[in-house]
Amino acid sequence: MDVLDLARLQFAVTGSLHFLFVVLTLGLAPLVAIMHTRYARTGTTLDERMTRFWGQIYVTNYALGIVTGIVMEFQFGLSWSGLTHYAGDVFGAPLAMETLIAFFLESTFLGLWIFGWHRLPKWLHVATIWLVTLTAYASAFWIMVANSFLQHPAGAVRDGDVLRLDDFGALLTNPSLSMALPHVLSAGLTVGGFVVMGASAYHLFRKTPDQELFSRSLRMGIWTSFIGTMMVVGFGFAQFGPVTSVQPGKFADRPLAAFGLGFMIMLGHLLQLVALLLVVVVKWAPRWRFLHPLILLVTPLPFAAAILGWIAREEGRQPWMIWERLKVADALTPGLTEAQITLSFAGFVGVLTLLAVADYLLISRIIRRGPDQIALGEKPAPAPALTF
Amino acid sequence: MEILWFGALALLVVGYFALEGFDLGVGLLLPVTADRDRAIGAIGPFVLANEVWLIAAAGVLFGAFPACEFALSANYTAVVLLLVSWVVRDAGLWFRRRLVTRAFWEWLIALGSLGVCLAWGLLLAGLAGFSFPFGLLYGLLIAALFVMHGRRFLDWRLTGGGTLLVTGGLAAVPALVPLVGMAGGVIGNAAPSATLTVLTFMVLPFVPVMAGAQIWVWRAFGKGPVPAYF
Numbered sequence: 046m047d048v049l050d051l052a053r054l055q056f057a058v059t060g061s062l063h064f065l066f067v068v069l070t071l072g073l074a075p076l077v078a079i080m081h082t083r084y085a086r087t088g089t090t091l092d093e094r095m096t097r098f099w100g101q102i103y104v105t106n107y108a109l110g111i112v113t114g115i116v117m118e119f120q121f122g123l124s125w126s127g128l129t130h131y132a133g134d135v136f137g138a139p140l141a142m143e144t145l146i147a148f149f150l151e152s153t154f155l156g157l158w159i160f161g162w163h164r165l166p167k168w169l170h171v172a173t174i175w176l177v178t179l180t181a182y183a184s185a186f187w188i189m190v191a192n193s194f195l196q197h198p199a200g201a202v203r204d205g206d207v208l209r210l211d212d213f214g215a216l217l218t219n220p221s222l223s224m225a226l227p228h229v230l231s232a233g234l235t236v237g238g239f240v241v242m243g244a245s246a247y248h249l250f251r252k253t254p255d256q257e258l259f260s261r262s263l264r265m266g267i268w269t270s271f272i273g274t275m276m277v278v279g280f281g282f283a284q285f286g287p288v289t290s291v292q293p294g295k296f297a298d299r300p301l302a303a304f305g306l307g308f309m310i311m312l313g314h315l316l317q318l319v320a321l322l323l324v325v326v327v328k329w330a331p332r333w334r335f336l337h338p339l340i341l342l343v344t345p346l347p348f349a350a351a352i353l354g355w356i357a358r359e360e361g362r363q364p365w366m367i368w369e370r371l372k373v374a375d376a377l378t379p380g381l382t383e384a385q386i387t388l389s390f391a392g393f394v395g396v397l398t399l400l401a402v403a404d405y406l407l408i409s410r411i412i413r414r415g416p417d418q419i420a421l422g423e424k425p426a427p428a429p430a431l432t433f
Numbered sequence: 434m435e436i437l438w439f440g441a442l443a444l445l446v447v448g449y450f451a452l453e454g455f456d457l458g459v460g461l462l463l464p465v466t467a468d469r470d471r472a473i474g475a476i477g478p479f480v481l482a483n484e485v486w487l488i489a490a491a492g493v494l495f496g497a498f499p500a501c502e503f504a505l506s507a508n509y510t511a512v513v514l515l516l517v518s519w520v521v522r523d524a525g526l527w528f529r530r531r532l533v534t535r536a537f538w539e540w541l542i543a544l545g546s547l548g549v550c551l552a553w554g555l556l557l558a559g560l561a562g563f564s565f566p567f568g569l570l571y572g573l574l575i576a577a578l579f580v581m582h583g584r585r586f587l588d589w590r591l592t593g594g595g596t597l598l599v600t601g602g603l604a605a606v607p608a609l610v611p612l613v614g615m616a617g618g619v620i621g622n623a624a625p626s627a628t629l630t631v632l633t634f635m636v637l638p639f640v641p642v643m644a645g646a647q648i649w650v651w652r653a654f655g656k657g658p659v660p661a662y663f
Contacts, residue, residue: 108523108524116516118488122505122512123505126502130499130500137499142632144492144493146643149485152482156479157646159662160477210628392516400524410531
């Protein structure tokens with residue numbers, strides 16, 4: 046593989062890892078916020094345990110979202126400075142907005158939520174998780190604005206050999222964005238719904254003590270995945286119009302994109318069918334034990350569909366970095382050496398893959414152990430004085 | 434407008450050094466800290482709110498000064514070291530109580546913190562055209578200042594009293610000096626005014642929210658029992 050291939054593969058791997066965690070963050074955040082609101086209203090132990098259990102999973106998942114995201118952001122500067130040189134005046138703006146008015150706030154509010162148990166006033170504490178949800182969605186919005194610009198450079202004009210921002214409104218109403226953003230957000234709900242269903246099904250099948258908690262979680266997961274799959278499929282098909290108009294031949298001319306698209310659609314329909322059947326029997330699903338292993342079996346599929354979706358969107362853009370403006374090969378940092386890209390590839394891909402595996406092991410352990418051993422929101426023990 | 438955005442960039446980088454400095458300092462101190470639970474518990478609620486200053490700084494660099502982004506690829510090794518060390522440090526905090534053994538992750542937190550300091554030395558020295566050994570020395574200086582700041586933070590948080598302003602200010606000096614030196618070059622390479630206007634218009638309304646959220650963190654976690662999540 047040459048420098049270009051390695052740089053592309055590095056971005057593809059870190060990007061895919063990042064999205065595996067981000068997509069669950071987007072889906073779980075509103076669910077945890079709803080649970081926490083319910084707990085604040087009722088004050089019951091059941092609601093508290095439910096919030097802390099799913100909150101712990103949310104936070105553990107978020108950890109990898111941050112570290113993979115950091116590496117993603119800086120890769121633009123490291124490997125793709127040609128993109129910045131050509132279109133930085135336009136493309137940089139949504140990225141800057143994402144870091145300043147979305148991620149900066151999201152991370153700060155999440156810290157307040159994680160450490161605010163037994164510390165913040167009840168309703169202010171609830172407000173922080175809603176703010177985390179809101180800023181997570183804002184983050185998705187700005188990233189999709191930036192990505193849509195690569196698909197269709199709206200709002201920019203050519204000025205000599207670079208692009209300049211011409212119409213910020215056009216950047217935000219990009220036809221590549223309007224249906225893709227709700228598609229991504231509902232993919233998050235789908236993933237969140239299926240994960241909640243899967244973990245609940247595990248506990249219900251094993252007949253662990255928390256039957257009521259997981260019955261309720263299962264129903265919440267079923268409703269969420271029903272709403273999620275209906276919207277994700279709808280907004281998915283709604284994209285064909287705008288995509289065909291601004292990126293003709295995107296899927297037809299690029300086999301890997303067509304492959305991603307085809308399998309994603311297949312999985313999407315399958316998941317939609319599963320969610321539809323489950324929503325019909327939502328009342329009895331917690332008690333029908335034969336369903337639970339089947340639910341567990343399909344839990345990984347929405348993750349696969351999400352990655353296939355990105356393969357379709359980004360492979361379909363090839364060989365362009367910015368559609369019909371800048372080639373990927375020309376966006377590579379000039380003078381990037383094989384030694385450099387090999388070093389960063391080993392560092393980023395190696396470390397992040399190991400951490401991703403560790404994080405999934407940890408999440409599955411949290412699920413297996415159930416709501417009895419949750420660090421999040423534990424009452425603090427009185428501590429002795431510090432000695433060096 | 435260019436000056437305003439350079440001010441924002443400088444504030445974010447200097448703020449990162451002054452704030453994340455004590456997190457990294459406490460990380461560096463871990464091998465010689467007896468009660469690591471309490472030390473990590475003390476920085477715990479601040480880490481997320483502190484490290485985002487650098488992510489925001491990178492955002493401002495991409496948005497307002499895209500022509501300066503070559504500074505990253507020109508110092509490739511230093512930036513890779515910075516990111517990998519940062520990731521390892523963060524992973525250490527998240528996983529310490531949960532996977533393998535605590536000691537394993539504590540060493541990684543210390544190593545990661547050291548890596549971040551050395552990477553900053555290399556990066557800032559590289560930007561100013563200094564040699565690799567000078568960069569390492571500069572990194573060690575940064576580490577020493579962060580250790581001092583971290584120690585002061587633990588005293589302030591766990592036993593109370595005194596101020597963080599002096600050591601915080603000192604921790605920020607290694608970033609402030611090169612920023613002042615580079616100010617002219619960076620300002621001259623700002624994005625065109627159309628881009629800066631949009632950025633200003635969009636971001637300005639959120640500045641009070643960002644400041645408020647940060648202040649809230651300090652008010653909520655500056656005193657009281659030390660939480661035990663990390």
